[in-house]
Amino acid sequence: MTELSKIRNFSIIAHIDHGKSTLADRLIQRTGGLSEREMSSQVLDNMDIEKERGITIKAQTVRLDYTAKDGQAYILNLMDTPGHVDFAYEVSRSLAACEGALLVVDAAQGVEAQTLANVYQSIEHDHEIVPVINKIDLPAAEPDKVKAEIEDIIGLPADDAVLASAKSGIGIDEILEAIVHKIPPPKGDRDAPLKAMLVDSWYDPYLGVVILIRVIDGVIKKGQSIKFMQAGTQHLVDRVGAFRPKIETLPELGPGEVGFITAQIKEIAQTRVGDTITDVKRPAAEALAGFKEVQPVVFCGLFPVDAADFEKLRESISKLRLNDASFSFEMESSAALGFGFRCGFLGLLHLEIIQERLTREYDLDLITTAPSVVYRLHLRHTKDEAAKTIELHNPADMPDPNRIESIEEPWIEATIYVPDEYLGPILKLCQDRRGIQKNLTYVAGRAQLTYELPLNEVVFDFYDRLKSISRGYASFDYHQIGHREGDLVKMNILVNAEAVDALSMIVHRSQAEARGRHMCERLKDLIPRHLFKIPIQAAIGGKVIARETIAALRKDVTAKCYGGDATRKRKLLEKQKEGKKRMREYGSVSIPQEAFIAALRMGDES
Known part of the structure; x- marks a missing residue:
């Protein structure tokens, strides 16, 4: 049993690549959590992708024993949280399990957008925040300037x-x-x-679902019957422990302590982040505040390049789902791409990570359809059906336009930090993406922009464009602010007068023509020539808004004529013309997989 006064629960808040995982390593090393031999860099980042990209995807925790200079022994619980906006809800639950936070800021780069978003969340939880200026040994380090930034931008005293x-x-x-x-x-x-609060959970092949918890009141021990208050399920605890960072089994976890339990749970979907765990016999009066269901924000189709890999893809997706309850999928089929899955993600980084893990860990070649967001459709009343509101995840499922009263799309509020010299092109980028400027302020030679943007415009290639315009110096963070009505239409791509379902997308009417023309030009370069002329069209309903034509391959039928009467040549050419006309009516255009992959490349490059 640990005295409450000797426990400290804290998390580390930082922008990507400001040294959060390295600092966690040093704290573990300094407090003797791991010996020199067991130590590796980024100890709390388990996945290769996490180490390569320098990002944290899953929240981790570690219990450290520290004897302070006054001789008192303390238990420090470090919660290592993801920094990216896609995992904002997990971050909020991890922060709710702490009483304080270390705010880590790079001495060379200063305060960035994600630092700001997470520090405000931390302030909302009434945390005591300790500013840490990291990387002071770099030649470009400016600790005094960064202190001033922390005070000006965040409003925290940074003298100490x-x-x-x-x-x-x-x-x-x-x-x-x-x-x-x-x-x-x-x-x-x-x-x-x-x-107790359920902070996070993951699947372990030997232990089943491992649940990371923070005990608020009471005690949890082995053999106890517990209940998840939001999920309404009951389980028997079979192991209680903590990570140091190696697993250590404990007899119990008391108030204020952070640790893990296992309870023979096989499905991660039963353990929802933010749920309240209580005792079956003596339950708590009410659940902890702040719980919400995690909803996918971005949807896209995943199809195997080789149709024979479909079962392998199904198996791989199911395995990933074991470890990530926020990732959802259902089967879908496409005339162009065959069988695959329609998957839901928390955001673009989440989509990229899942796609990369499927490619790496399960050795799959995938085609990803263009990402789309969740639209809200208000349907008119008809004699067969009453008026109703539906959610649309897949542009191919869009109902008849005559039935649609209005379409709403999700909007976000984005905060962008950018050095002064790149401000002009970034303002233009936001305007081009239908952005509404809310604020523009200057702090320490950098501009802080606040824009409201449609999420549909951001999921394509906004982040890549932002990085290339600013040469990597801009930082970007966003949160959703609800749905708004928009003049949105479904754009179909027709190849030889046949709609290709995998290429249909929902776009704003003002940008449909430019996007359609771009797609047609791209496909013209990608689809190989056939023996007949192939028209490629972008259409809204029955109206064609852009067109490109792939010229026919021509066989020289007059090559065998040496001199002689010109009518003989004309007769052969007429015959060829007839054949081409008939071929165009009955011939089918084969679009190679590479053309699909290139056409659906996420960077819109426009």
Whole structure:
């Protein structure tokens, strides 16, 4: 049993690549969590993708034993959270399990967009925030300028910010002392009914679903019957423990403690992040606030390049779903691409990560259809059906336009940080994407832009364009602000007068022509020539808005005529013309897989 006054629960807030995982490594090393031999870089990032990209995808936790300079022994629970906006809900639950946070800012780069988003979440949870200025040993480091930025942008006093370099091990002791003396201990009542928050869960092939929890009140121990209050399911606890970062089994977890339990759960879908765990016999009066169902935001189709890989894809997707409850999928078939799955993701990074894991870990070649967002369709009243509202995930399922009263699309509020010299092109990019400017302020030679944008315009290639325009210096963060009505239409791509379902998309009417022309030009270069002329058209309903034609391959039928009467040549050419006309009526155009892959490449390049 640990005294509450000796526990400290904290998380690390930082923008991508500001040294969060390296700092976690140093803290583990300094407190003896792992020996020198067991240590590896980015210890808490388990996946190769996490290490390569320098991002954290799954929240991790580690319990550290620290003896402070005053001789007192403390237990520090570090919650390593994902930094990316796609995982904002997981971040909010991890932050809700803590009493304080280390705000890590790169001494060379200063405050970035994601730092800001997560620090505001932390302030909302009433956290004590300890600023840490990292990478002070870099030649470009400007700690005083960064201190001023923290005070100006975030409004936190930064006089006593800890100056550190996680890579070189500078300032690690000062950080540990600041955690102990500045972050308050947790509150909780050991004798109250059990109330614990489900912070995260993942699937382990040997243990089943491992559930990461923070106990608020009461005690949880092996053999106890517990209930998930939101899911309404009951389970028997068969293991209680903590990560140091190696698994350590404990007899119990008391108030204020962070650890894990297993309860022979096979399906990760039963363990929803943010759920409240309580005792079956003596339940808590009410669940913890802040729970919400995680809804997919971006949808796209995943199809195997080789149709024989379909079963392998089904198996691989099911395995990934074991570890990621926020990823959803259902089967779909396409005339052009065969059988595949319509998948839902939390955002574009989530989509990229799932796609990359399927390619790497399961050795699959995939075609990804253009990502689309969830539209809300208000349908008119007809004599057969009453008026109703439906959600549309797939443009191919769009009902008859005459039935649609209005279409609403999701909008986001985006915060962009960018150096002054790139401001003009970025303002133009946001205007081109139907953005509404809300705010523009300057802090320490950088512009902070706030824009409202349709999510549909962002899912294509907005992030890539932003990075290329600003040479990688712009940082971008967003949150959803609800649905708004828009003049949206379904655009079909017709090849030889036949609609290709995999290429249909929902676009704003004002941009349909440009997007359609771009798609037609692209397909003209990608589809090989046939023996007959092939028209490629972009159409809205029955109206063609763009067209390109692939010229026919021509066989020289007059080659065998040497001199002689010209009528003989004309007769052969007429015969060829007739044959081409008949061929165009009955011939089918084979679109190679490479053409699909290139046409559906996520970067819209326009």
